[in-house]
Amino acid sequence: MELIDGKEVAAALKRKMAEEVAVMERKPTLVAILVGHDGASETYVGHKEKACKEIGFNSAVLRFEDTITEDALLAEIGKLNDDPQVDGFIVQMPLPRHISEQKVIEAIDPRKDVDGFHPVNVGRMILGLPAYVSATPEGICELLRYYRIPTAGKHCVVVGRSNIVGRPMANLLSDKEFNCTATLCHSRTENLKEICASADILVAALGKAEFVTADMVKPGAVVIDVGITRVPSDKTRNGWKLLGDVKFDEVAPKCSYITPVPGGVGPMTIVSLMKNTLLAAKGTIYGK
Amino acid sequence: MELIDGKEVAAALKRKMAEEVAVMERKPTLVAILVGHDGASETYVGHKEKACKEIGFNSAVLRFEDTITEDALLAEIGKLNDDPQVDGFIVQMPLPRHISEQKVIEAIDPRKDVDGFHPVNVGRMILGLPAYVSATPEGICELLRYYRIPTAGKHCVVVGRSNIVGRPMANLLSDKEFNCTATLCHSRTENLKEICASADILVAALGKAEFVTADMVKPGAVVIDVGITRVPSDKTRNGWKLLGDVKFDEVAPKCSYITPVPGGVGPMTIVSLMKNTLLAAKGTIYGK
Numbered sequence: 001m002e003l004i005d006g007k008e009v010a011a012a013l014k015r016k017m018a019e020e021v022a023v024m025e026r027k028p029t030l031v032a033i034l035v036g037h038d039g040a041s042e043t044y045v046g047h048k049e050k051a052c053k054e055i056g057f058n059s060a061v062l063r064f065e066d067t068i069t070e071d072a073l074l075a076e077i078g079k080l081n082d083d084p085q086v087d088g089f090i091v092q093m094p095l096p097r098h099i100s101e102q103k104v105i106e107a108i109d110p111r112k113d114v115d116g117f118h119p120v121n122v123g124r125m126i127l128g129l130p131a132y133v134s135a136t137p138e139g140i141c142e143l144l145r146y147y148r149i150p151t152a153g154k155h156c157v158v159v160g161r162s163n164i165v166g167r168p169m170a171n172l173l174s175d176k177e178f179n180c181t182a183t184l185c186h187s188r189t190e191n192l193k194e195i196c197a198s199a200d201i202l203v204a205a206l207g208k209a210e211f212v213t214a215d216m217v218k219p220g221a222v223v224i225d226v227g228i229t230r231v232p233s234d235k236t237r238n239g240w241k242l243l244g245d246v247k248f249d250e251v252a253p254k255c256s257y258i259t260p261v262p263g264g265v266g267p268m269t270i271v272s273l274m275k276n277t278l279l280a281a282k283g284t285i286y287g288k
Numbered sequence: 289m290e291l292i293d294g295k296e297v298a299a300a301l302k303r304k305m306a307e308e309v310a311v312m313e314r315k316p317t318l319v320a321i322l323v324g325h326d327g328a329s330e331t332y333v334g335h336k337e338k339a340c341k342e343i344g345f346n347s348a349v350l351r352f353e354d355t356i357t358e359d360a361l362l363a364e365i366g367k368l369n370d371d372p373q374v375d376g377f378i379v380q381m382p383l384p385r386h387i388s389e390q391k392v393i394e395a396i397d398p399r400k401d402v403d404g405f406h407p408v409n410v411g412r413m414i415l416g417l418p419a420y421v422s423a424t425p426e427g428i429c430e431l432l433r434y435y436r437i438p439t440a441g442k443h444c445v446v447v448g449r450s451n452i453v454g455r456p457m458a459n460l461l462s463d464k465e466f467n468c469t470a471t472l473c474h475s476r477t478e479n480l481k482e483i484c485a486s487a488d489i490l491v492a493a494l495g496k497a498e499f500v501t502a503d504m505v506k507p508g509a510v511v512i513d514v515g516i517t518r519v520p521s522d523k524t525r526n527g528w529k530l531l532g533d534v535k536f537d538e539v540a541p542k543c544s545y546i547t548p549v550p551g552g553v554g555p556m557t558i559v560s561l562m563k564n565t566l567l568a569a570k571g572t573i574y575g576k
Binding site: 102118119120121122123124126127128129152153154155161163167170171174175179181182183184185186188189190191195 | 390406407408409410411412414415416417440441442443449451455458459462463467469470471472473474476477478479483
């Protein structure tokens with residue numbers, strides 16, 4: 001069993017990007033819009049700023065109170081769309097209830113939508129055209145590439161059909177780069193255990209702590225754990241610990257490869273965002 | 289075994305649309321662009337015009353020689369995008385080699401893209417937002433609805449990952465309306481026979497005549513045959529016959545439902561186009 005070390009891969013990819021950015025005349029610029037004072041959102045945006053700094057991107061955070069109106073927020077997005085200094089930007093979710101997240105996503109110029117949430121980018125990804133791919137599935141693709149995991153013809157089972165992880169993941173894996181046979185499972189799936197146990201590559205992205213047990217995993221399978229749930233713990237100083245969707249201790253011995261939580265998929269998501277920002281600055285997807 | 293009668297369903301849906309159109313003040317208008325003189329394309333466009341007439345839509349065909357430049361064709365598309373009389377339009381494929389089909393598709397205003405080929409419509413469909421869905425997958429959805437075939441939790445296997453049939457089909461079936469567990473197979477799939485034989489619903493869309501044999505079908509399965517291949521025959525007056533992707537005679541007795549070829553999925557595709565045109569005229573997807 002080999003542990004997939006997301007921290008190592010993330011560091012390697014960031015180093016590579018930093019080298020590329022070092023010789024760029026104009027540094028890529030990523031802006032984050034942060035509405036309100038949600039603790040988790042603050043943390044995520046902080047991590048993104050830190051990554052920008054490490055790689056040599058310019059970055060900025062635009063902060064708004066959670067009383068901002070939808071129209072005012074859409075106007076701010078319009079400004080970023082029009083600002084030639086900004087290569088890409090994100091609006092940190094979730095947003096206050098009075099603002100439509102979908103409207104906000106669709107207001108972002110697809111050429112600057114480095115989160116890959118806009119229908120144009122989703123559609124282009126599905127059609128196999130160049131596109132910004134959302135961070136978690138793209139991060140998992142990078143892990144498969146880095147470890148040169150054989151995927152062609154293999155049966156990949158993705159559990160969870162969310163728009164930002166499970167569904168794009170199944171589509172990417174069944175496309176020509178990876179050539180997997182992809183099965184997308186969800187809360188309504190019958191015989192879920194049996195289907196998981198038939199997977200050569202199992203991607204758990206349902207958000208239920210330790211849901212995947214050893215009997216659901218085929219010997220020699222590759223297991224990618226996207227889950228991250230905070231649970232109380234009396235064994236840690238801060239009183240909580242993070243669990244994945246996979247019961248790691250019993251599943252790991254059966255696998256050929258497995259991602260730990262934390263330190264597996266998690267560190268890759270920010271790297272994907274950085275990769276998209278670099279692509280935006282270079283005009284790789286939509287031209288200059 | 290029950291035969292899924294695409295002709296009957298198509299007729300019923302057309303009647304229903306005709307009733308709705310009869311009381312509309314402004315009739316829906318569909319325009320087809322036809323480049324060159326390809327026989328099959330002429331036939332398809334003819335069928336579309338006929339369906340418009342039956343339902344009470346206005347229709348027109350814009351014909352261009354296959355020497356038309358890409359720029360000139362894009363200019364014609366621009367005119368249709370701007371024409372308030374035109375609710376939806378299609379560009380009949382294939383196009384001459386010197387014209388980029390992708391550029392043409394992306395030039396169509398998504399609000400008038402009743403073929404559902406534009407990345408915006410593909411992306412919206414994937415995200416579960418209102419969208420024009422391409423004709424064949426939408427037609428198959430209508431067959432499942434008409435026969436009230438139970439789909440929730442069932443395992444659906446789609447063979448063939450094309451952008452206009454297999455891939456959207458797998459995504460639609462795994463979304464909340466149908467709630468299938470969807471597996472997308474293709475030319476690189478290992479153990480294809482075994483996977484097909486595990487399907488409660490099998491959609492064959494690979495384009496190989498009589499590829500699916502009885503041993504690949506689970507007893508009681510629902511089999512949807514998208515294939516249509518013309519093969520020589522000495523038993524027909526015109527010297528050829530149409531075959532599906534399924535070896536009908538040996539597979540049919542094992543099924544709970546099966547679509548014949550011809551007369552199964554085929555008649556539904558034009559109905560889907562008509563349905564999209566009606567949605568366009570009503571502003572259902574993108575507003576007025």
